[in-house]
Amino acid sequence: MKAIPTIKDVARMAGVSISTVSRVMNKSPKISPGTSNKVMDIIRQLNYEPNNIARSLSRKKTNTIGVILEDIGNPFFAEIAKGVEETLKKNKYSMFLTNTNFEEELELKLTNLLLSNKVDGIIISPINDRSKSLEILKKRGVPFFLVNCRTLAEKFNWVTTDNVRGGYLATKYLIDLGYKRIMHIKGADDQPSKDKFRGFKKAVIEGKLRMSEQVVIDSKAKTSKDGINIMENYIRQKGIEGLPGAIFAVNDDVALGVLQVFSKKGVRVPEEVSLVGYDDIDIASYLFLTTVRQEKYKMGEIAASELISEMESGESYITKQLLMEPKLIVRNSCKLLT
Amino acid sequence: MKAIPTIKDVARMAGVSISTVSRVMNKSPKISPGTSNKVMDIIRQLNYEPNNIARSLSRKKTNTIGVILEDIGNPFFAEIAKGVEETLKKNKYSMFLTNTNFEEELELKLTNLLLSNKVDGIIISPINDRSKSLEILKKRGVPFFLVNCRTLAEKFNWVTTDNVRGGYLATKYLIDLGYKRIMHIKGADDQPSKDKFRGFKKAVIEGKLRMSEQVVIDSKAKTSKDGINIMENYIRQKGIEGLPGAIFAVNDDVALGVLQVFSKKGVRVPEEVSLVGYDDIDIASYLFLTTVRQEKYKMGEIAASELISEMESGESYITKQLLMEPKLIVRNSCKLLT
DNA sequence: TTGTACGCGTTATCAA
DNA sequence: TTGATAACGCGTACAA
Secondary structure: OOOOOHHHHHHHOOOOOOOHHHHHHOOOOOHHHHHHHHHHHHHHHHHHOOOOHEEEEEEHOOEEEEEEOOOOHHOOOHHHHHHHHHHHHHOOOEEEEOOOOOOOHHHHHHHHHHHHHHOOEEOOOOOOOOOOOHHHHHHHHEEEEEOOOOOOOOOOEEEEHHHHHHHEEEEEHHHHHHOOOOOOOOOOOHHHHHHHHHHHHHHHOOOOHHHHHHHEEEOOOOOHHHHHHHHHHHHHHHHHHHHHOOOEEHHHHHHHHHHHHHHHOOOOOOOOOOOOOOOOOHHHOOOEEEEEEEEEEHHHHHHHHHHHHHHHOOOOOOOOOEEOOEEEEEEOOOOOOO | OOOOOHHHHHHHHOOOOOOHHHHHOOOOOOOOHHHHHHHHHHHHOOOOOOHHHHHHHHOOOOEEEEEEEOOOOOOHHHHHHHHHHHHHHHHEEEEEEEEEOOOOHHHHHHHHHHEEOOOOOEEOOOOOOOOOHHHHHHOOOOOOOEEEEOOOOOOOEEEEHHHHHHHHHHHHHHHHHOOOOEEEEEOOOOHHHHHHHHHHHHHHHHHOOOOOOOOOOOOOOOHHHHHHHHHHHHHHHOOOOHOOEEEEOHHHHHHHHHHHHHHHHOOOOOOOOOEEOOOOOHHHOOOOOEEEEEEEEEEHHHHHHHHHHHHHHHOOOOOOOEEOOOOOEEEOOOOOOO
């Protein structure tokens, strides 16, 4: 039969006790080279691999980190995931990746799923900073690290981009180009979106413009589909003439949707409308989209390594809140107003 | 203390045996409403959640499916992953997602990792159809399903697109447009790439053209970076004048790289060169890239549901090999030769 | 250096 | 309808 061999089988065939086999597997120092070799032979012969489930139960440690992201289909999150995964791998952890699809209820379910699966820690990009999942994590005492979200009320650990600054950079760039009436396509009420809007306002005020003259689209834009809907709607209502000269979209994906609509309607970028995105996902460079770069991969790396170092040192009394610097990437989607 | 409660704690507090608690958790029918309620109260009060690790060990079933893809950063695979995940979720399974980064050695490691973690089944997009991982899976007797790969020698279960047909469609389209000299940027020696090339040849021969007059780039192209390198190299050697009028790239990502180089060098698409990609990832539509569509999400769905149905019925004596029809999506990256 | 025996948190079998 | 109790596969304190 091809029953999967257990530690027992190895022990029996090698004529030793299971503890000895266990010691060999874990490279315990107190083991004679003789028995070690004998056991190793059988292990290879049987192709024995320890059962991680049993091992985890006994060790009370799974060596697995749960990762909760909002949408792995989005390159922004995919990059974060990659950064996390590579870092975990280097530290002998595996990753249990899930995504919430921006659904709060699902986020909660996944959190509990990961908890049930006894992951050693969790990295989460929460739907918003007052998410129920965070409360649960806190209460359970599981080590966790937020990514792409800062919390104001709670002293959680997190790493994110300084999105106020990012929003400011994008907007100031447009203002410096000469635009006085700028559209901002807002995101949902997650912290990054709120921060970008804050940056937007800051630049507007600093530029001696009036917020009331800006076109703030109070959407909950997230995806390119949202971008399409929003822009189609806007044009249907106000017409192409109603379009301001410049647009700052909450993220690249949304900006892509806008571009899509524009090319269908024959609105030329940047000749007729200037457009700035956010994130700097790969596609942005192909489309020559001016945008604000976030170091996504790096962000994943940091979250993972910080979480691990917290877990392994047990230093839970230090709150780590890391703010990364965004960078304006100027390409070809904006023009100087003459 | 905030020690996580176990079934024992619940039992003690409810004044019943652990078997009773277990029965309540699993909604066993033979349980009186009275005790059930009593136990449920305690469960809620303690916020008890069963330990999935222990449960899996006892049940000899983890309700988890391992998924091995080549690159989740690539939207093509990300879409497959989404299809898999949603389907699994509907069937009360979770997904353990990993990616090999196109590295054979890593693929092997991950396969063993998933096996150690006792996943109930595996969905894999192997690096090639003779991959060592597949042998192992077969030997272990774990249910598994290939995605985006068909096997000729082995009777494995798989779902993939008819890539011979896809390659044929792309090439024939270019030939019908009037091109007699076409460049094909080949992929690695995975089955899909080989099939696309086969389709390419078929269309060439059927079109009464000669293979020797076609420009076959014998690359192992996978990513947009590969596309960039290949095209820069080509232009450096043969110059822009050396470019054929039409190109069929092994996938959209590679085509994107080509586009990138073209726009830098001022080569206009489709005015000077016609370009066809493969996959129809989201970006393709934004860039008006003519391409061959694969139903990625659907492919993931199918793999997951077929795998589950095999696992749950135990019908391992029936080999499932599913070929999906590709579709040519004509957009704006090719022009009729006049 | 090796073995015995118990524990990890569940499920499942068998009695009661 | 309930409760003991033996698995599940492994790690480990303790004894030898």
